[in-house]
Amino acid sequence: MQDKTWADRSRQAVWHPCTQMKVHDTHPPRAIVSAQGPWLIDDRGHRILDAVSSWWVNLFGHGFAPIREAIADQLQKVDHIMLAGLTHPPVVELSERLGQLTGLGHAFYASDGASATEIALKMSAHSWRNRGREGKHRFIGLQGGYHGETAGALSVTDIPLFRESYAPLLRLSATLPSPDPRHATLGVSPAQHTQHCIDALAAYLEEHHAQTAAIILEPLIQGAAGMGMYLPDYLSAVRRLCDKYQVHWIADEIAVGFGRTGTMFAHQQALGDDGAPIKPDFICLSKGLTGGVLPLSAVLTTDEVYQAFWDDRTTHGFLHSHSYTGNPLACRAALAVLDTFADSDVLGDNRRAAERLDELVQPITDHPRVKASRRLGMVWAWDVDVADPTFASRYHRAALDEGLLLRPIGPTLYFMPPYVLGEAEQRHLAEGALRALDRVLAEEGSANAQASEVPVP
Numbered sequence: 001m002q003d004k005t006w007a008d009r010s011r012q013a014v015w016h017p018c019t020q021m022k023v024h025d026t027h028p029p030r031a032i033v034s035a036q037g038p039w040l041i042d043d044r045g046h047r048i049l050d051a052v053s054s055w056w057v058n059l060f061g062h063g064f065a066p067i068r069e070a071i072a073d074q075l076q077k078v079d080h081i082m083l084a085g086l087t088h089p090p091v092v093e094l095s096e097r098l099g100q101l102t103g104l105g106h107a108f109y110a111s112d113g114a115s116a117t118e119i120a121l122k123m124s125a126h127s128w129r130n131r132g133r134e135g136k137h138r139f140i141g142l143q144g145g146y147h148g149e150t151a152g153a154l155s156v157t158d159i160p161l162f163r164e165s166y167a168p169l170l171r172l173s174a175t176l177p178s179p180d181p182r183h184a185t186l187g188v189s190p191a192q193h194t195q196h197c198i199d200a201l202a203a204y205l206e207e208h209h210a211q212t213a214a215i216i217l218e219p220l221i222q223g224a225a226g227m228g229m230y231l232p233d234y235l236s237a238v239r240r241l242c243d244k245y246q247v248h249w250i251a252d253e254i255a256v257g258f259g260r261t262g263t264m265f266a267h268q269q270a271l272g273d274d275g276a277p278i279k280p281d282f283i284c285l286s287k288g289l290t291g292g293v294l295p296l297s298a299v300l301t302t303d304e305v306y307q308a309f310w311d312d313r314t315t316h317g318f319l320h321s322h323s324y325t326g327n328p329l330a331c332r333a334a335l336a337v338l339d340t341f342a343d344s345d346v347l348g349d350n351r352r353a354a355e356r357l358d359e360l361v362q363p364i365t366d367h368p369r370v371k372a373s374r375r376l377g378m379v380w381a382w383d384v385d386v387a388d389p390t391f392a393s394r395y396h397r398a399a400l401d402e403g404l405l406l407r408p409i410g411p412t413l414y415f416m417p418p419y420v421l422g423e424a425e426q427r428h429l430a431e432g433a434l435r436a437l438d439r440v441l442a443e444e445g446s447a448n449a450q451a452s453e454v455p456v457p
Helices: 006-013 021-025 064-073 087-101 113-130 149-155 160-169 190-211 233-245 303-307 328-343 346-360 392-400 425-442 444-447
Strands: 032-036 039-042 047-048 105-110 138-142 172-177 212-217 248-252 282-285 299-303 370-376 380-382 412-415
Touching: 006 021, 032 160, 047 370, 047 380, 047 392, 047 425, 064 328, 087 299, 087 328, 105 113, 105 303, 113 172, 113 212, 113 248, 113 412, 138 190, 149 160, 172 328, 190 212, 212 233, 282 346, 328 346, 346 425, 392 425, 412 425, 425 444
Parallel strands: 138 172, 138 212, 212 248, 248 282
Antiparallel strands: 032 039, 039 047, 105 299, 282 299, 370 380, 380 412
16 A cells, blocks of 8 residues: 555545546646645645636635634634534634625524535525515526535526536526626627626516516626626626515625625625615525635525524424534634634735736737636636547646646636635746647647547546
8 A cells, every 4th residue: 555656545545526536547646745825735845826716716825824713722622513403613703704794694504515505495495485485486596507416406507517417416406597798699798698688687577577586696706607707787687686576695705705706795895776785585605705715605694594593393494414514623714714804804815916917817818719708706717619529638738837726617617716816826827828828729629539538637
């Protein structure tokens, strides 16, 4: 056993997520043995820039001292207790502070984003049932939407790769057009396309509102759809239509919350008729909630939803639980994240860093094989004009050779780095990503002959 590498041992013992495991016969996983700031260090001493924040979770770099110190301090007090019938200071304080930031409350905790989706869907439908409206138990998702890979989450997800194999297990939701302007008909402006999608939602709700519990969507950026970015006007219309037809709006801020889009939460960029930022009925949080250090998710909702469960009958209580709900260590990590936002100008620093990186990535934006480029907050994306089905996996490996962790979504190359890149790290990212792109495109002909190769893990 000691003669085998970590990668060899992992291939024998670990089933890696979203991976056709056969790919590791020819492309073993990189064994990361330490990490600091934006850098991952593998067992051969190679430094790799974590340009996707380890699946969009890391905010302030690896080994961020305030989070590490908060966890260590909490470990001396309470490591974990059940939250049924008990409570503890970190979960109370975190819930209060998340309520102040979102305008919602009654935080319910789990461990991951998909679980947060499940909670919000169940909570919405159950609240309508408790209010005597049992018929409101259907949901609306958007074209290209992604909300996790558990059964309930897949039912409101429109990524065929993630749900086709499990279709017999799912109760699929209605899928309405996405406001992502890449779906617009030729000659139709983003504003016109947005209005078309608003009209489609209005028509659907007019006919089906009596059966509809909620609409769930990713505000402003549809991540797994290739970082599809759309106008805040759509969110304003969603709020207006949900109010009109008495339908809940679930904002899946799992990937886009905590500054990713330039505001603390993405939905805050959309305004209501009174000119104030709008508010969803549910907000799902995870990923950056703990800075990407410990698993934690939260669902917050309105007083009205909460009151629908306030009853002497057990059957009217919310029937959901997780063994590690509200884990004190994870809550302390999350509190350290909120302290960091409160004590420093994170959003302002991000704006300045994004402007600097915009200049450095201009050669990618201007590349003759890039057909669409976009940036919102700290997320950059480029659609590459390529038909090769192995593009994503080949680019992933070429980027590793450049010391970069990048995982294209189909033909879409994107950056979602931690917020701590200095100019040298930004230059390394921009220049290395361009070299990897040129290399992969230059090898395109030979790659097409190997189209049966498995996709990027």
